[in-house]
Amino acid sequence: MNLDWIKKITIAASLIVASGLPGAVAEATTVTLLNVSYDPTRELYQSENTAFAKYWQKQTGQTVQISQSHGGSGKQARAVIEGLDADVVTLALAYDIDAISDSKLLPANWQTRLANNSTPYTSTIVFVVRKGNPKKIKGWEDIVKPGVSVITPNPKTSGGARWNYLAAWGYKQKQSGSAVQAKTFIKALYKNVPVLDTGARGSTLTFAQRGLGDVLLAWENEAHLILKEFGSDKFEIVAPAVSILAEPPVAIVDKNVARHGTRKVAEAYLNFLYTPQAQEIIAQNSYRPRNPATLKKYAANFPNIKLFTLNEVFGNWRTAQKTHFNDGGVFDQIYLP
């Protein structure tokens, strides 16, 4: 891969984005931010950005314009490493921001800088099945049964897919107390997977539009979106008794905000996500809010699932990535003959 080339293109592209915003240079009272995020947060950040712009105007009199960039979480992290001028990153998993911190754009302890592991919203992994639940899928054990076809993306290329995998592994390890059994379980699970799309949206289309599979493993917010987009008369959500607490973290890219002089507004932007107003928007977009009062208000949308954290079962993201998803890891092993 020609890194220099990509770097130049991304810088050029971000310059074009920045210069295309009216008055960005002329007026000192206008400030611009670039939020580099992952795929399914489009709708969420559209609403949050409008709300924050109003809030910031009221607080400081400054106009803030926030550009969004969306794509697969790993690819977005790579773009930032290679020079995409993000002020803040809001990605699918901590490992991707760890990778950015490896290139010294932000300090290694970035995740301790904001409350709740720097995740103002969480989600979990649930099942989407066809209406009437013809295969009688209730929990994790049902999806490894022979004859059940499971749709989930490729953990090598999709952040969501890694959460799916870790949810299944964590369930079995907690239930049986044994990593060996968890591995057997994962092997049986992926035996039921007929196609590994490269991203979570790809899997959604495979399941909902192309009619493949009996059950789709999906982010809770994505599951709600499927019901909304494709009709709740065609699909239903099944919440397993146990699942993983998926924490998509947010962070300021220190080097970039220092260069742009946008640290103050970038910090305010991320802190804003924790306010009751922003938490409300989060809940409306089917992400689980951190604020207990907001969560209570929207409790009907979020079934009671026993959630375990990644750190509880896997230590941390770096270890999980290395053991399970890097080349030669457990995921590779289960496909070898």
Place this chain on the structure above:
Amino acid sequence: MTLFQKKRRNILPGFGLSMGYTVFYLSAIVIVPLSMIFFNTIPMGWEPFIHAVTAPRVLASYRLSFSTALFAALFDGGVGLLTAWVLVRYRFPGRQFLDALVDLPFALPTAVAGICFATLYSPVGWLGETLTKWNIEIINTPTGIVVALIFIGFPFVVRTIQPVLEEVEQEIEEAAQCLGATRWQTFRKILLPHLFPALLTGSTLAFARGIGEYGSVIFIAGNLPMKTEIAPLMIMSKLDQFDYAGASAVALVLLVISFSMLLLLNAVQEWQQKEYR
């Protein structure tokens, strides 16, 4: 004795200048970017390199990429020849429309093609529904990859054969038939030698394009490790692990194999041309 025994006069003057430009542009556009792959791989060291490119999954992906591209190119060769023939030799209403249609795979974003195929051949799709009844699986199998690559490579073959076929004088064929040649003999002895270089070039282009094709294939391939993972996907998934060196290594091997094959085919072509001139 001088180096150039006789100075040949060219229509375009200034060999030095034009050669300079050629070398410069080829360097800027092809050699420098591609050499980055090489330089990215060097820091890796020999052993990790071998380890990266001989992993069972990687080997399986090379096999799949080259074999599906080859099948698709062979198919395109046959159907492309036929299409070019129809478009050149017959005049019929709607010919120009068909002619324009041939270029569509060039213009269409390949991802769009991939999504169309995946939808069409899915178990609930138009074609997929019938095929499923007959137990024929296209989507998420190597066959699906070949289908996508046939689509992508098709215009290369048609567009390289067309101008050559237009050049062939029909009188020669008529002469052959007057001399008592059968249709098959006319085709084999008169037409094919003329068309073969173009056919080979077109199929080679389709083949080369097929090896690197990513956008359309990932939607229809299923991407199962060891079974339907193409080599470009291996590169992408290594990049997603931030394994730049590993990705470059896989790319380098892909590049070297492709380039050797293209060189070989060029040599075959030259030899073939000499044979018939």
